[in-house]
Amino acid sequence: MRILSGIQPSGALHIGNYFGAIRQYIRLQEENDGFYFIANYHALTSLHDRERLRQYTLDVALDFLALGLDPKRATLFVQSDVPEVCELTWLLSCITPMGLLERCHAYKDKVQQGISADHGLFAYPVLMAADILIYQSDLVPVGQDQKQHIEVTRDIAVKFNLEFGETFKVPEPFILDNTAIVPGVDGRKMSKSYGNTIEIFEDEKSMRKKIMSIVTDSTPVEDPKDPDTCNVFALYQLFAPEDKMAEMRAAYLKGGIGYGTVKKELAGYATSYFAPAREKRLALEKDLDYVKDVLREGGKRARGEALKTIARAVELTGIYKS
Numbered sequence: 001m002r003i004l005s006g007i008q009p010s011g012a013l014h015i016g017n018y019f020g021a022i023r024q025y026i027r028l029q030e031e032n033d034g035f036y037f038i039a040n041y042h043a044l045t046s047l048h049d050r051e052r053l054r055q056y057t058l059d060v061a062l063d064f065l066a067l068g069l070d071p072k073r074a075t076l077f078v079q080s081d082v083p084e085v086c087e088l089t090w091l092l093s094c095i096t097p098m099g100l101l102e103r104c105h106a107y108k109d110k111v112q113q114g115i116s117a118d119h120g121l122f123a124y125p126v127l128m129a130a131d132i133l134i135y136q137s138d139l140v141p142v143g144q145d146q147k148q149h150i151e152v153t154r155d156i157a158v159k160f161n162l163e164f165g166e167t168f169k170v171p172e173p174f175i176l177d178n179t180a181i182v183p184g185v186d187g188r189k190m191s192k193s194y195g196n197t198i199e200i201f202e203d204e205k206s207m208r209k210k211i212m213s214i215v216t217d218s219t220p221v222e223d224p225k226d227p228d229t230c231n232v233f234a235l236y237q238l239f240a241p242e243d244k245m246a247e248m249r250a251a252y253l254k255g256g257i258g259y260g261t262v263k264k265e266l267a268g269y270a271t272s273y274f275a276p277a278r279e280k281r282l283a284l285e286k287d288l289d290y291v292k293d294v295l296r297e298g299g300k301r302a303r304g305e306a307l308k309t310i311a312r313a314v315e316l317t318g319i320y321k322s
Helices: 015-028 050-066 084-093 098-102 105-112 124-133 144-164 204-212 231-239 242-254 259-273 275-285 288-317
Strands: 002-007 033-038 074-078 139-141 172-174
Touching: 002 015, 002 124, 015 033, 015 050, 015 139, 015 231, 033 050, 033 288, 050 074, 050 275, 050 288, 074 288, 084 124, 084 144, 084 288, 098 124, 098 144, 105 124, 105 144, 124 144, 144 172, 144 288, 204 259, 231 242, 231 259, 242 259, 259 275, 275 288
Parallel strands: 002 033, 002 139, 033 074, 139 172
Antiparallel strands: none
């Protein structure tokens, strides 16, 4: 199957990105045709610093490769290397109902946070639909918070196909229920926009400090605790072996263990978990020509696929090209 997903280069990637998406990319690349992109057009909705955007774009490529994305098995590319996605965005915009976009919770959430309500933020789901549909994607690995945008994509694809003729595959979302939402240090969903992230490649001292700052309730050490409502345990179960996770769950329910003890164990597991990737990333930083070649070749392949789709969409809509 054709797998498609992307991540914005709007800041350092965090463990929510990894468990909510990147880990799935790595697993799915083994037996599928993976198309994974760095969504720099999307990043413009929140980042207007030219140099930072360029650096973050390269940083995400380094992160992808360090975490195990294999360019021999999957296509890694930068969104802007396929300009046809912007052309398709306009074609899709012309059949997308306003009400469909007004109901999108991601837009409403960001407006409530005080982020400027510009057209890019409002129309974000249409660009996302173009990203997915232009490569005839079958499956889209996303976090729970992006599921609604896949539903919007499906609605847009169906409407375009009915309006102009069969053009796009109607994709399905792929979400792992047990890691769909990763909590940040403040208990909310881990997100760069909330400033509550634990970065994958930050130094170990900083990672430990953030883990020790995770918000908890005031339940005394000796009292039983509910592991299913605890932010620390939610993160602990992502890293700990199954037997240790079972032991920790039992300790929560019995009582007699403090959150500080759990945080220390979590910090140990988290830093060791990403240690091999951290070493690989340091090596890749010394060979940036290789990283840029991977992106260049990935962009060529992705654009080749996109050109097939946009040609059909343009023909069916009646757009004249001399």
